[in-house]
Amino acid sequence: MYKFAVLVLAVLVKDTIASCQCYETSNYTGKSAAISNAYETADFSSCAKNCSYTAYSGDDTYGWTGLTFQWGTTTNSGGLVEIFDGATNDSSALLIQIQEGENVLSGSAKSLIKSSSPRITIRYTQAAGAANVYYGVIKAVPGLQPSAAPITTTAAPTTRTFSNPNFKHDPYLITHDAFILINQKTSGGVSALNNVGDKSLNAIAINFVSLLAVTTDASSTSSTRLSLGTLTPYFPFYSLKGPIWEMSAGDVISSVPRSGVTIDGNIDTALSNLVDLAFTVNKNETADSRRNVQRSIILLTAEWPTAGATLSDDVRRNFSAKGVDLLVVGYNLSSSEQSQLLRSDLRWYNAINTMKTDQTGVASFVNPFYFNDGSSSNYWCPPFPIINSPDNKYVLFQEPYNYAGPFHPTETWKTHDPYFGQTARYCNFANNAHTYNLPAGFQGMTVQVFFELEAGKDFLNFYDASNNLITSFTGYEISASTFYTETPTLRAQFISDNQSVFRGFYVTITPVPPTTPTTPKTV
Ligand SMILES: *[C@@H]1O[C@H](CO)[C@@H](O)[C@H](O)[C@H]1NC(C)=O
Ligand SMILES: *[C@@H]1O[C@H](CO)[C@@H](O)[C@H](O)[C@H]1NC(C)=O
Ligand SMILES: *[C@@H]1O[C@H](CO)[C@@H](O)[C@H](O)[C@H]1NC(C)=O
Ligand SMILES: *[C@@H]1O[C@H](CO)[C@@H](O)[C@H](O)[C@H]1NC(C)=O
Numbered sequence: 001m002y003k004f005a006v007l008v009l010a011v012l013v014k015d016t017i018a019s020c021q022c023y024e025t026s027n028y029t030g031k032s033a034a035i036s037n038a039y040e041t042a043d044f045s046s047c048a049k050n051c052s053y054t055a056y057s058g059d060d061t062y063g064w065t066g067l068t069f070q071w072g073t074t075t076n077s078g079g080l081v082e083i084f085d086g087a088t089n090d091s092s093a094l095l096i097q098i099q100e101g102e103n104v105l106s107g108s109a110k111s112l113i114k115s116s117s118p119r120i121t122i123r124y125t126q127a128a129g130a131a132n133v134y135y136g137v138i139k140a141v142p143g144l145q146p147s148a149a150p151i152t153t154t155a156a157p158t159t160r161t162f163s164n165p166n167f168k169h170d171p172y173l174i175t176h177d178a179f180i181l182i183n184q185k186t187s188g189g190v191s192a193l194n195n196v197g198d199k200s201l202n203a204i205a206i207n208f209v210s211l212l213a214v215t216t217d218a219s220s221t222s223s224t225r226l227s228l229g230t231l232t233p234y235f236p237f238y239s240l241k242g243p244i245w246e247m248s249a250g251d252v253i254s255s256v257p258r259s260g261v262t263i264d265g266n267i268d269t270a271l272s273n274l275v276d277l278a279f280t281v282n283k284n285e286t287a288d289s290r291r292n293v294q295r296s297i298i299l300l301t302a303e304w305p306t307a308g309a310t311l312s313d314d315v316r317r318n319f320s321a322k323g324v325d326l327l328v329v330g331y332n333l334s335s336s337e338q339s340q341l342l343r344s345d346l347r348w349y350n351a352i353n354t355m356k357t358d359q360t361g362v363a364s365f366v367n368p369f370y371f372n373d374g375s376s377s378n379y380w381c382p383p384f385p386i387i388n389s390p391d392n393k394y395v396l397f398q399e400p401y402n403y404a405g406p407f408h409p410t411e412t413w414k415t416h417d418p419y420f421g422q423t424a425r426y427c428n429f430a431n432n433a434h435t436y437n438l439p440a441g442f443q444g445m446t447v448q449v450f451f452e453l454e455a456g457k458d459f460l461n462f463y464d465a466s467n468n469l470i471t472s473f474t475g476y477e478i479s480a481s482t483f484y485t486e487t488p489t490l491r492a493q494f495i496s497d498n499q500s501v502f503r504g505f506y507v508t509i510t511p512v513p514p515t516t517p518t519t520p521k522t523v
């Protein structure tokens, strides 16, 4: 009789017109916000539905933190919980991301993240398919986290129409701190420096800066900041042509050198001293070189000394210490000068020789080195192929090539970042793919990802063999994210935009053998 009653009830439930409802159906005000799966109104069973709501602490001085989160059951359907800072679902405001299967314990790194706004938006998405069960809570406490990134006050260069076939992108999008350095010593004499019209070394500098969006705002992450100097024959072998990082394109154009010199200077000493001066203007970081943008010194030269300019490892270290990249643009160099400058051994800087001073000459260094178009190898961001781990148990790849973040889940990103500038950071305009084929005899692969990417702007995407997106990483992950896939071919694609550069990613892929059938328990 009892059994029969249960059966009748079950049938009744099935017949009721059920509908799938989000756990929070509207916005919420209070000090403790719940996160849980959608359910069938008829029987509270879990159902697959994307849900989103905004939680307000009810007090503008209270922020959100102390997340704890558990998955009850998972179905490998790409479930993803995202918490955004503010009443927004804009990816740039992403605060915490929880992949399907990842639990967040009290006191863990993700649990400790705090919002900078009294409002957060909690969103759950999954592919249509079997439902997941999950539950968690996040609390409002006094105090707000100061925004991590300074607010950009310069309008981003977004809605410009640009059609110049010389360039892969609009040079307006370049966001470097760029120090232009013109060598006043020229084997072609004054005429090579300052000939009529377009035919001069100065013209390259003028045609380059004319294309840029220039800012003097030390907190901006868009636009370029400019400085100009020249190489001279006497210690310290350079001279400044205007205040560092406060020159406009017009200031640079009116300050290019009007005379050449015939005495050799010392390029190595000049560069080592200049990088030290220019990229540490003072210790006040609001006026110093900007933190998350690329930095470059561009040396324009119409000669290369037969002795004295080696760009040796000492110079490399001086640049690395300040997170600065070096570009040497030679103009009309002889073949022996070129062979010294463009040498292939131990080269750590980008260099080209051009015979053109117009926009095509400018494009010959902007496209490969600022836009990463692959037309010349970019020593600032050399590729890092997939390699085997030392014990051959997994493969790995990373970006940048000198990635310096965590390698194991026991390590974390260091809170103090010694890598301001370019050192151990990826480049803008990256678009790099890595493909891994699952070896025979394995059923799937576990992929572990450490990443620090510009949130909502730079992405590490993983695709399966049919080119479907498996998962996408952006922003900052304090501990590793892992996922499992049975795709025979995994493709990872890293894409960065024109703005901030961060410390990149480190990925390990471990092939997983087929699970051995479980032996039935003997009673
Ligand atoms: C929830 O809050 C968001 C952001 O403040 C608002 O756009 C939306 O209309 C609100 N929804 C409801 C149902 O009140
Ligand atoms: C983001 O929020 C807007 C406004 O609340 C809403 O219309 C949109 O559907 C949301 N997008 C996603 C992907 O949740
Ligand atoms: C959730 O939204 C994504 C697009 O953002 C869509 O592909 C997916 O089918 C949706 N899932 C459900 C269960 O509706
Ligand atoms: C450049 O590097 C060398 C060797 O690392 C060091 O001795 C020198 O002091 C550095 N120069 C400057 C200006 O920092």
Ligand SMILES: *[C@@H]1O[C@H](CO)[C@@H](O)[C@H](O)[C@H]1NC(C)=O
Residues within 6 Å of the ligand: 284, 285, 286, 287
């Ligand atoms: C740093 O420079 C900014 C802008 O020049 C100034 O407002 C601020 O007071 C300076 N800070 C210190 C500690 O000197």
Ligand SMILES: *[C@@H]1O[C@H](CO)[C@@H](O)[C@H](O)[C@H]1NC(C)=O
Residues within 6 Å of the ligand: 188, 332, 334, 355
């Ligand atoms: C290049 O340099 C040579 C001398 O080395 C000179 O004769 C020639 O005119 C220069 N060409 C240009 C385009 O400046």
Ligand SMILES: *[C@@H]1O[C@H](CO)[C@@H](O)[C@H](O)[C@H]1NC(C)=O
Residues within 6 Å of the ligand: 156, 157, 158, 169, 173, 222, 457, 496, 497, 498, 499
């Ligand atoms: C450059 O940065 C701005 C601001 O983030 C963005 O809107 C724009 O799409 C970016 N352009 C490119 C080509 O990455």
